[in-house]
Amino acid sequence: MAAPPPAPKPAELSWDDVTAQDVLGLEVGYRLIPLVEVRQGGELMARIKGVRKKLTQELGFLVPPVHIRDNLELPPNTYRVLLHGVPLAVAQIHPDRDLALNSGRVYGPLNGLPGKDPAFGLDATWIERGQRDHAQTLGYTVVDASTVVATHLSQLIKEHASELLGHDEAQQLLNSLARSAPKLAEDLVPKLLPLATFVRVLRLLLNDRVPIRNLRGIAEALAEAAPRSQEPVALAGAVRVALRRQIVQDIGGAEGELPVMTLSPALERVLQDSLASGSAAVEPGLAERMQQSIVQSAKRQAGNGQPAVLLVPGALRPMLARFTRQAVPDLHVLAYDEVPDDRHIRMVGAIA
Numbered sequence: 001m002a003a004p005p006p007a008p009k010p011a012e013l014s015w016d017d018v019t020a021q022d023v024l025g026l027e028v029g030y031r032l033i034p035l036v037e038v039r040q041g042g043e044l045m046a047r048i049k050g051v052r053k054k055l056t057q058e059l060g061f062l063v064p065p066v067h068i069r070d071n072l073e074l075p076p077n078t079y080r081v082l083l084h085g086v087p088l089a090v091a092q093i094h095p096d097r098d099l100a101l102n103s104g105r106v107y108g109p110l111n112g113l114p115g116k117d118p119a120f121g122l123d124a125t126w127i128e129r130g131q132r133d134h135a136q137t138l139g140y141t142v143v144d145a146s147t148v149v150a151t152h153l154s155q156l157i158k159e160h161a162s163e164l165l166g167h168d169e170a171q172q173l174l175n176s177l178a179r180s181a182p183k184l185a186e187d188l189v190p191k192l193l194p195l196a197t198f199v200r201v202l203r204l205l206l207n208d209r210v211p212i213r214n215l216r217g218i219a220e221a222l223a224e225a226a227p228r229s230q231e232p233v234a235l236a237g238a239v240r241v242a243l244r245r246q247i248v249q250d251i252g253g254a255e256g257e258l259p260v261m262t263l264s265p266a267l268e269r270v271l272q273d274s275l276a277s278g279s280a281a282v283e284p285g286l287a288e289r290m291q292q293s294i295v296q297s298a299k300r301q302a303g304n305g306q307p308a309v310l311l312v313p314g315a316l317r318p319m320l321a322r323f324t325r326q327a328v329p330d331l332h333v334l335a336y337d338e339v340p341d342d343r344h345i346r347m348v349g350a351i352a
Helices: 030-036 044-059 129-137 144-161 165-178 180-192 193-205 216-226 233-243 244-252 265-276 286-305 317-324
Strands: 024-028 066-070 079-084 085-091 098-101 113-116 123-129 142-143 255-265 308-312 333-334 344-351
Touching: 024 030, 024 144, 024 255, 030 044, 030 066, 030 144, 044 066, 044 144, 044 180, 044 255, 079 144, 085 144, 123 129, 129 142, 142 144, 165 180, 165 193, 165 216, 165 265, 180 193, 180 216, 193 233, 193 308, 233 244, 233 317, 233 333, 244 255, 244 333, 255 333, 265 317, 286 308, 286 317, 286 344, 308 317, 317 333
Parallel strands: 024 066, 255 308, 255 344, 308 333
Antiparallel strands: 024 079, 079 085, 098 123, 098 142, 113 123
């Protein structure tokens, strides 16, 4: 009897066995797979492609692809969005129904499954598709399940845009700038600024919802400010002043008047003293009261159909922007010198 052949030796591990982490990922439960499968009429892939194209044009850099895969460990109607392999959000939808969103001006209830809009947390109802026309007649905004996922993904990408931009993306932006303004690109990085500082400035702008599509304006402001400071926060502040028309236009549109809130003199003095002492921390009780006042004022502005804008001294703007970013995501914190000379401001309240 012949001896069995020797077992093959296991291959040695190499760097090829280290799998790269997807930047953006979308995992779906098994009942949501038809939304992804084009052969089954799924429209989600096309919707996500449209979202990626729109946000690339809006933000000013190439948004990375979204890698979609099924995950049988998820509940069947659940999807999960991941950033660098870490879950950002989890939501449940009903792929065979439409979502009717309560716009605030509706004229009757709907029969269906109560739920929430995953992107904005609005009250909503999952209705049978045959009820779409009836729901729209009552004033509801009705969207299909693919649109719900795509809208949620779009909102998450906007919120985390700064985490999607790295050194490679920044270098691609510089390469693009070199084709239209070669001398500017050549002088900026690495002569005036290291690439890491350039990346940090772009991320700070994106954190404050300032698109970086005006790359030439950003580069010119940095080239002017870099000899005076290499500190990213100071450089980002100089860029914001240079982009003030774009920033205010994005906030207030074509309206000539910009409604703003300010800090009360006493509160402004306390914050200035805290900053002058070298501490950006605020006493917890004061921080809580200040946050409540800002939240209430921002809600009042939203109720009036106006943007929530807090106008503060330039030295306080970075600290207050960080302080309010999570609690009041719709608030815009502007420095005095970021308002164009030809834009009128109207005081609507003071934060005390």
